[in-house]
Amino acid sequence: MTNVQKRGKRIAFVILFIVALIWILPILWGVLTSFKSEAEIQKLGFTFLPKQFTFSNYGKLINNDSAPVFHWFINSLIIATCSTILNVFVVSFAAYGYTRLHFKGRDALFTFLLSTMMFPGIVNLIPMFKVVDFLGWTDNFLAVIVPGAAGVFNVFLVRQFMLGIPKELDESALIDGANEFQIFRYIIFPLTRPVLAVVALFSFTGSWNDFLWPSVVMSSVDKLPITPGLQLLQGQYTTYPGIATAGAIFALIPTFILYLFAQKYFLQSMSLQSGIK
Amino acid sequence: MAHKKSKKWLWPTVFIGPHLILFIVFFLVPVVFGLYISLTKWDLFNTPKFVGLQNYQTILFNNNSVWHEQFINGLRNTLIFVVTSVPFLVLVPLLLAVLLNLKPHMSKVFQSIFYLPNLFAISAVMIIWNFLMSQSYGPIKSVFHSNVDILNSQPWAWIAIVGVTTWWVIGGNMIIYQAALNGVSKEILEAADLDGANAWTKFTKIILPSIRFQLLFTTVTTTIAQFNVYGQPLMLTGGGPNNSTRVLLMYIQNNTFGQGTSAAGVSSAMAILLGLVIMAVSLVQFRLLRQDN
The missing domain is CATH 1.10.3720.10 (MetI-like)
Structure with a gap:
């Protein structure tokens, strides 16, 4: 390695280190503040480390009627898990249909689906409320679980992946007398798992982080998912940084853990998304 | 013959049917319905009253209207x-x-x-x-x-x-x-x-x-x-x-969705105008960046 390259690496390290501090300090401050007592925060103003570690802020989030954060957390877990399962099934079924089945108008239909991806979703916010209201789903978890599976992007992603699986595999199974469902279940689905993992991760984090739609369609406080719920928490505890940050940090735990375990898939998925030409 | 035909459509229905139904109910229907309600006076719950292009006219051109003021300020800030x-x-x-x-x-x-x-x-x-x-x-x-x-x-x-x-x-x-x-x-x-x-x-x-x-x-x-x-x-x-x-x-x-009487019709028109701006900007970007190289 040349000296120039070594120096380049060293400079890169210093810059990245400084930027990384800016990136990590807010979260660290949030975590530490969530363990400070309100009295300490009010009296001392800004400090970094808590004088005394306390779990009292987290305690105040349990059995909190006006901002039931733990309850919201459970709601979010249920909603995000159901969305993920539904998405994986609906999407892998559809992708199979658009790659392996032959029917009239298949490619025209898929091209039409693709063309709708340019359409800005915001236009649908108000009419979608009415559709969900018509189905009797307002204030029901179904309203935040089901519509997400109507998206086209995931179908496209999985279809691209399935196109790469050799047709000979299905043909030999067909000769052995397998039907379409068996080919899907025993051959294509298992081979598609890497890209389905990406779909699952994005469904889960997407559902967990969804903000505007659930706040519009869920009217009871105790049915809210945690992400829109935190907006209520903020409104109620504007002068209590300890409790509000405790709620915020608590909401970050699942996505953080998911990232730790599935880092590889998260990083791959981004290049998958842009690699499509 | 009829039997054969129904069998031919069995698997496509099973595999793409679920997604297609969701797509129709939660994408196509809202798109069409959204276009319609942008042409109405509507409070989100009662029957929408058709008013033609009046919402668009108010939002875009009526200097005395609060909707116009909001749209201009909101779009400017966005x-x-x-x-x-x-x-x-x-x-x-x-x-x-x-x-x-x-x-x-x-x-x-x-x-x-x-x-x-x-x-x-x-x-x-x-x-x-x-x-x-x-x-x-x-x-x-x-x-x-x-x-x-x-x-x-x-x-x-x-x-x-x-x-x-x-x-x-x-x-x-x-x-x-x-x-x-x-x-x-x-x-x-x-x-x-x-x-x-x-x-x-x-x-x-x-x-x-x-x-x-x-x-x-x-x-x-x-x-x-x-x-x-x-x-x-x-x-x-x-x-x-x-x-x-x-x-x-x-x-x-x-x-x-806020307090008071809902102005869902006017808001839909605002959302559609925002959507048009988004589509126009992304088209222009595609063109410009394509030409660049």
């Missing part, structure tokens, strides 16, 4: 945000990706640190940043010994919103650029070295042209995403000071 944030959301991750690809010590750790906020819920992120920048408890104020009320004065409010957004979302673009940079031909770079090209020449003449597809892709997707800005001003500044950060989506949400 555009300010898009124009100021997108350059940072493309250039900052590009710079980080270039530095990370030099493979310095701990580059994997740095990569995770920059990527992670992108997975965090907007409301959680905004609660933390709101306190960080608050006038009463904010560490930022104490550290810089400043009396500026960041979230309640301009241009600080916009700087805060753009800054926090940058902190929050650059991870995705960064990973895309890292992958793109890995694909740049090593042979060409070495040949350039032998010819005595400096780092800047290599970056502008070899690296940037090689990753132009990813730059185009991310610029368009980032712009579209930023047009939907909502949570950051809502939870950081509340639209203030003096509505100077109140974006169009905040008006649309509040007029439709």
